Amino acid sequence: MFTPHQACRACGFGFRGPGGIKAGTPDNLTEVFDLGLQPLANDFVPDGAERSGYAPLKVMHCPRCTLAQLSVTVRPDILYRHYNYVTSSSETMKHHFERLADDLRLLMGGHTGTVIEVGSNDGLLLQFLSSKGFGNVCGIDPAENLAHVANTEKGVQTINGLFDVKTAAEAKSMVGTLDAIVARHVFCHVDSWEQFLNAALSVCDDHTVLCIEVPYCKDMLEKVEFDTIYHEHTSYMTIRAMKILAERMAFKLVKVIRYQIHGGALLLVLAPERSLRPVDPSVKEFLDAEEITLDTWKEFSAKAKKQIATLRSFVQTARQNGKRVAGFGASAKSTVWINACGFTRKDLETVYDNTSLKWWKLSPGTDIPVTPEGGLYVDSPDYLICFAWNFAQEIMEKPLVKKWMAEGGKFVVPVPELKVYPAP
Ligand code: TMP
Ligand code: ZN
Numbered sequence: 001m002f003t004p005h006q007a008c009r010a011c012g013f014g015f016r017g018p019g020g021i022k023a024g025t026p027d028n029l030t031e032v033f034d035l036g037l038q039p040l041a042n043d044f045v046p047d048g049a050e051r052s053g054y055a056p057l058k059v060m061h062c063p064r065c066t067l068a069q070l071s072v073t074v075r076p077d078i079l080y081r082h083y084n085y086v087t088s089s090s091e092t093m094k095h096h097f098e099r100l101a102d103d104l105r106l107l108m109g110g111h112t113g114t115v116i117e118v119g120s121n122d123g124l125l126l127q128f129l130s131s132k133g134f135g136n137v138c139g140i141d142p143a144e145n146l147a148h149v150a151n152t153e154k155g156v157q158t159i160n161g162l163f164d165v166k167t168a169a170e171a172k173s174m175v176g177t178l179d180a181i182v183a184r185h186v187f188c189h190v191d192s193w194e195q196f197l198n199a200a201l202s203v204c205d206d207h208t209v210l211c212i213e214v215p216y217c218k219d220m221l222e223k224v225e226f227d228t229i230y231h232e233h234t235s236y237m238t239i240r241a242m243k244i245l246a247e248r249m250a251f252k253l254v255k256v257i258r259y260q261i262h263g264g265a266l267l268l269v270l271a272p273e274r275s276l277r278p279v280d281p282s283v284k285e286f287l288d289a290e291e292i293t294l295d296t297w298k299e300f301s302a303k304a305k306k307q308i309a310t311l312r313s314f315v316q317t318a319r320q321n322g323k324r325v326a327g328f329g330a331s332a333k334s335t336v337w338i339n340a341c342g343f344t345r346k347d348l349e350t351v352y353d354n355t356s357l358k359w360w361k362l363s364p365g366t367d368i369p370v371t372p373e374g375g376l377y378v379d380s381p382d383y384l385i386c387f388a389w390n391f392a393q394e395i396m397e398k399p400l401v402k403k404w405m406a407e408g409g410k411f412v413v414p415v416p417e418l419k420v421y422p423a424p
Contacts, residue, residue, distance in 0.1 A: 002055045002072040005234070009193050010241035011065040011248070029060035032068065032297035033229065033304070038339055039365035040074065041230035041332035042085055044358045051364070052078050055231055059297075066292045067241035068217055073191045074231045076142070076162065083143035085332065086355055087121045092394050096261040097128045100213070103257055104129070104180055107209050107269060113179025116140065116171045116203070118163045118196075119186030123150030130156070136175040140167050145357075163190075165199045172203040184213040185262065188235045197249040201272060209277075210251065210270040212242075219264025221296050223416050226304035226340075227333035227387075228263065239287050242268050255280040256287075262390050311385070311414045312341040319347060324381040327351035328395060328411075329388025330358050330370040337387055337414065339365045351387065352376055376404050386413045396421060 006029070007015035014029050035057040043052045058071040087093065105112055112134040117126050120139025130137055139158035141147045147160035157174055161167045163183075172178055181200055190196050200210050217236040220228055229236070239256055246253045254277050255269035266286075271277040318325050327334055330353035338348070345367045352373040353359070361370050376384075377400060384401075386392050392413045395401055405411060411421040 001053055001078060002074045002231075005060075005069060005071060005073045005191075008062040008065060008067055008241075009069055009191075009235055010067040010245040011062060013062050013064040029062055029069070029071075030294060031058060031071070032061045032294065033059040033226070033301050035226075035229065035336070035340060038230070039335065040079060041232060041335040041364060042079070042083065043335075043364040044330065044361035044370060045364075046361050047367075047369075054365070057229065057231065059229060059236070061292075061294065061297055062241070063294075065241040065244045066217075066238045066290075068236035068238075068292075068297075070229075070231065070234050072231075073234055076189075076191070079189075079232055080142045083146060085121070086146070086357060087124045088391065089124060090391055090394055092261070092391050093124075094128075096259060097125060099259065100125075100182075100184075100267070101129060101132050101134070103267060104134075104182070104211065107211070107255070108179045111179070114175040114177060116168070116175060116178060116181045118181060118183040118200075119189070120147075120150060120156070120158055122146045123154035123156030123158055125182070125184065126150075126156045127154050135179070138171040138174040140171055163196060163199055165202050168199040168203045178203055178205055178208045180208065181210045182213075183211070185215070185265075187212045188214050188237055189232050191234055193245060194249065197245075197251060200270075201250055204272045206272065206275050207277070208272070208275075209254070212268045212270065213259070214266055214268065215262055216258070216264045216266045218290055218292060221292065221300045223263060224300060224303045224307060225263045225415060226300070226307065227336040227415070230332050230336050232332065237266065237268075238292055239266065239268070239283070239290050240292075242270075243283070243287065246270050247273075250274075252279065253283055254278070256282045256285075258286070307414065307418070308337075308340045310418050311337065312343075314412070314418060315341070315343065315347050315383075315385070318383055323383060324349060324379075325383045325385065326376075326379065326381040327363075327368070328373070328384045328386045328401075329353060329391070330355070330363060331388045333389075334387030335364045337385075338363055338368065344368065348385070349379065349381060350375065352384075373398075373400060376400055380404065380407070380409070382408075383410050383412055386411060389413050389415050 150158035257267040
């Protein structure tokens with residue numbers, strides 16, 4: 001189900017050739033955070049169906065380039081063949097797409113050019129870019145179910161497969177001259193960055209930009225977003241790591257843009273080394289402001305454990321007082337929280353979610369079912385724990401949630417510090 005990961009994906013630190021590395025030697029990656037054995041975060045299955053199982057969830061830090069990475073890599077075919085994660089079509093995401101479209105246009109010199117999207121999910125972004133006048137677009141996604149939806153329902157041509165030299169060439173043949181490759185929240189899921197960047201380079205024209213959007217490790221550490229650590233996220237990106245990686249792989253890092261989406265993200269813009277595109281001052285600026293050390297991780301680890309203990313005791317107290325508690329947002333983050341806290345159906349009755357693919361399935365590692373968000377009208381629990389905290393504001397403004405709160409429901413956001421709305 002998984003293989004050990006020992007050498008740094010970005011800079012190669014710890015690589016000792018075919019024999020592998022010896023444990024305990026000083027130049028190994030350093031363990032900085034451990035959540036023990038955990039289920040796969042998107043392994044939502046119907047009651048009685050076989051589950052994929054458990055794998056260690058441990059983070060290692062590279063002392064040379066500061067990249068953080070998991071100690072194991074779960075086989076991608078297990079994680080992604082039937083993928084339940086559908087890009088949110090929320091208002092927050094729409095705003096983000098607007099911003100991204102503007103940034104892409106700027107990078108394309110004011111034009112709305114052609115785009116290949118890696119990990120295009122059900123085609124939402126490409127559909128949006130097409131509506132904004134971008135040229136030919138083509139998606140590549142390994143999930144059969146989502147590629148099918150993109151092709152048949154969204155009208156977005158999508159190749160079903162992993163991103164490699166072959167699928168890249170196929171996509172390129174569909175779009176022609178290539179202005180941008182976009183990879184949103186997929187790069188840190190990839191095990192072999194060398195393979196990924198080679199595939200990208202093989203279809204880059206001199207002017208093509210490779211726009212990699214990733215959650216930013218610095219934000220995760222500062223805001224203690226430990227729940228974004230799960231098996232799909234094999235790496236936690238730093239700008240330092242990306243710069244070193246790009247230069248190893250015949251690219252250069254030409255621009256860094258920060259976004260607020262998903263708790264803090266980066267758009268890392270790469271161009272082929274041979275391109276004449278100048279390096280934007282943002283690269284140095286953000287690099288200078290990035291300092292991630294073992295102490296940063298120590299502090300994060302202590303705070304994360306405290307957050308887990310706080311939510312656990314909050315829910316326990318509520319239950320002891322006869323209150324009914326449910327979750328909102330069956331995100332991968334919800335799986336991390338629920339299992340870190342050890343919740344079962346006795347603690348959380350259900351997790352509400354608007355993704356029909358997840359309905360009536362059990363939250364990974366537990367007996368807690370996912371149900372449609374409309375259920376909130378009839379179930380009326382006393383507390384809702386918001387596991388989709390990245391959309392907390394938007395969720396609280398939903399008529400459904402507003403009505404429930406007006407009737408006395410309390411909305412609990414567990415990060416950065418547990419907060420109850422309305423305040424007691
Ligand atoms: P994400 O943070 O990984 O995108 O997951 C957010 C989850 O929350 C996803 O499963 C969809 C769900 N969600 C709702 O159910 N209702 C909503 O209004 C929003 C914004 C998200
Ligand atoms: Zn490294």
